[in-house]
Amino acid sequence: MKFSTQLILLVMVPIAVIMIVYPIAFSYIVTDKLIESSKQDAVALADFASEDLANFVYFLDIDVIDEHLKKWKETYPVDNIYVMSADGKILSDGTSKNPNYGEILDDPFIQNAIVSNEIVILHTDTHIRVSSPIVITEKIGIIQLDYSLSKVQPIIESSFLTMSIVLVIVTSISLIVAFLMSLSIRKPIKKLQHVTHEIAEDKLSSNIDITEPEELRQLSQDLEIMVSKLKKSRDNIIKSERLSSIGELAGRISHDLRNPLSVINNAIFIIQKHENENSSPTLKKYLPMIKNATEEMNYIIKDVLDFVRTRPPQITSTDLLELLKKSQENLKIPENIKIILPTKTLTIFCDPTQMLVVFQNLFSNAIDAMDVTQGSIIIDASEDNDNIVLQISDTGPGIPSESIDSIFDPLFTTKSSGTGLGLVSCKTIVEQHGGTIKAENLSSKGAKFTIILPKKITN
CATH class of the missing domain: 1.10.287 (Helix Hairpins)
Structure with a gap:
């Protein structure tokens, strides 16, 4: 099957489905909205009428009640309207004859309204039936009206017809557009196909150069970005392999x-x-x-x-507070810097030797950052669902904004005497424990490292 035929079918099938489903759905939505609007109008009228007629019902001023009902029937699409006493006897129906005066109508809806102290609503095919109690300290009467839906149906039919016409026009335009598109995009699609074939053969050329149509131009740009990322990933793999070799050599030399x-x-x-x-x-x-x-x-x-000693962690149950205290033993902590430990301990599952390296690196970096200034290193530990959350923050100058995304990269360092391997080791160890580590600058001052470790880790 030719591409142009496929494209036309691709456009036509969804449109055919839409032409069947959408008018039905649209008609249903419009009907629902119009009925809901009519229902609100009917309730508002009944509520207003019950308040307006309260005094007249109380004094049984039937003539005035008749005038009000007649006026409302002329003003609003109301077919029937009754004012009844609290026990359901007809007081007025808005006509001069008022043939049902004093009777209780044998109507289930009215019977329900008699025993109810709330507004009662019933939606039928032709009307919105609403009753509302008339209250002065207590229920003294009922107003019941049949709000006609006769004006709603023409609007629904008109909306359905309009939507059908619009869909026919859209279908015709879509067919023309699909045909023109099939003529205009064959060449760039073939070019994209050629590029993807080259990528599959590891020929990562990022120069695709498609200008039209706009969608394919955007697709070509996205493909160029993907190729660029692939090249970067490939370079990173090569770099990692070289780094691994350098690491082995550095390990032996060290x-x-x-x-x-x-x-x-x-x-x-x-x-x-x-x-x-x-x-x-x-x-x-x-x-x-x-x-x-x-x-x-x-x-x-x-x-x-x-950095080079990467071995699987030997997981044991470890007292966090003791591990943090032990992390300070081999550090030179200046007198002007305080390390504030958590007030209560937690049990974590980790390789204590490896986590010792993490804490010592983070403490050492914080001390170096604060240098001779008065400062503090604050450690906070908490539980969050299935994780242990450790936050190590300092009151130093923070991490340079241009460096914060690179501090976990191998050989990256902001210190003149740094190796660029300390935080890499921290990240590797934490990830081997099934956790994560991230760095951020505090809004006030200093930096914060957040380590999230699972509560349960198995070897």
């Missing part, structure tokens, strides 16, 4: 560096132990610098090893 660093640290310890007032000023000047440099090297090595 491991080999630890031994000479340990020797240097031991030598510093021994020298400091024997240091006295007669020691060389040069020694006193440079020894702390050497010690700080080795500590920084150890920190970098730790980041690298945390």
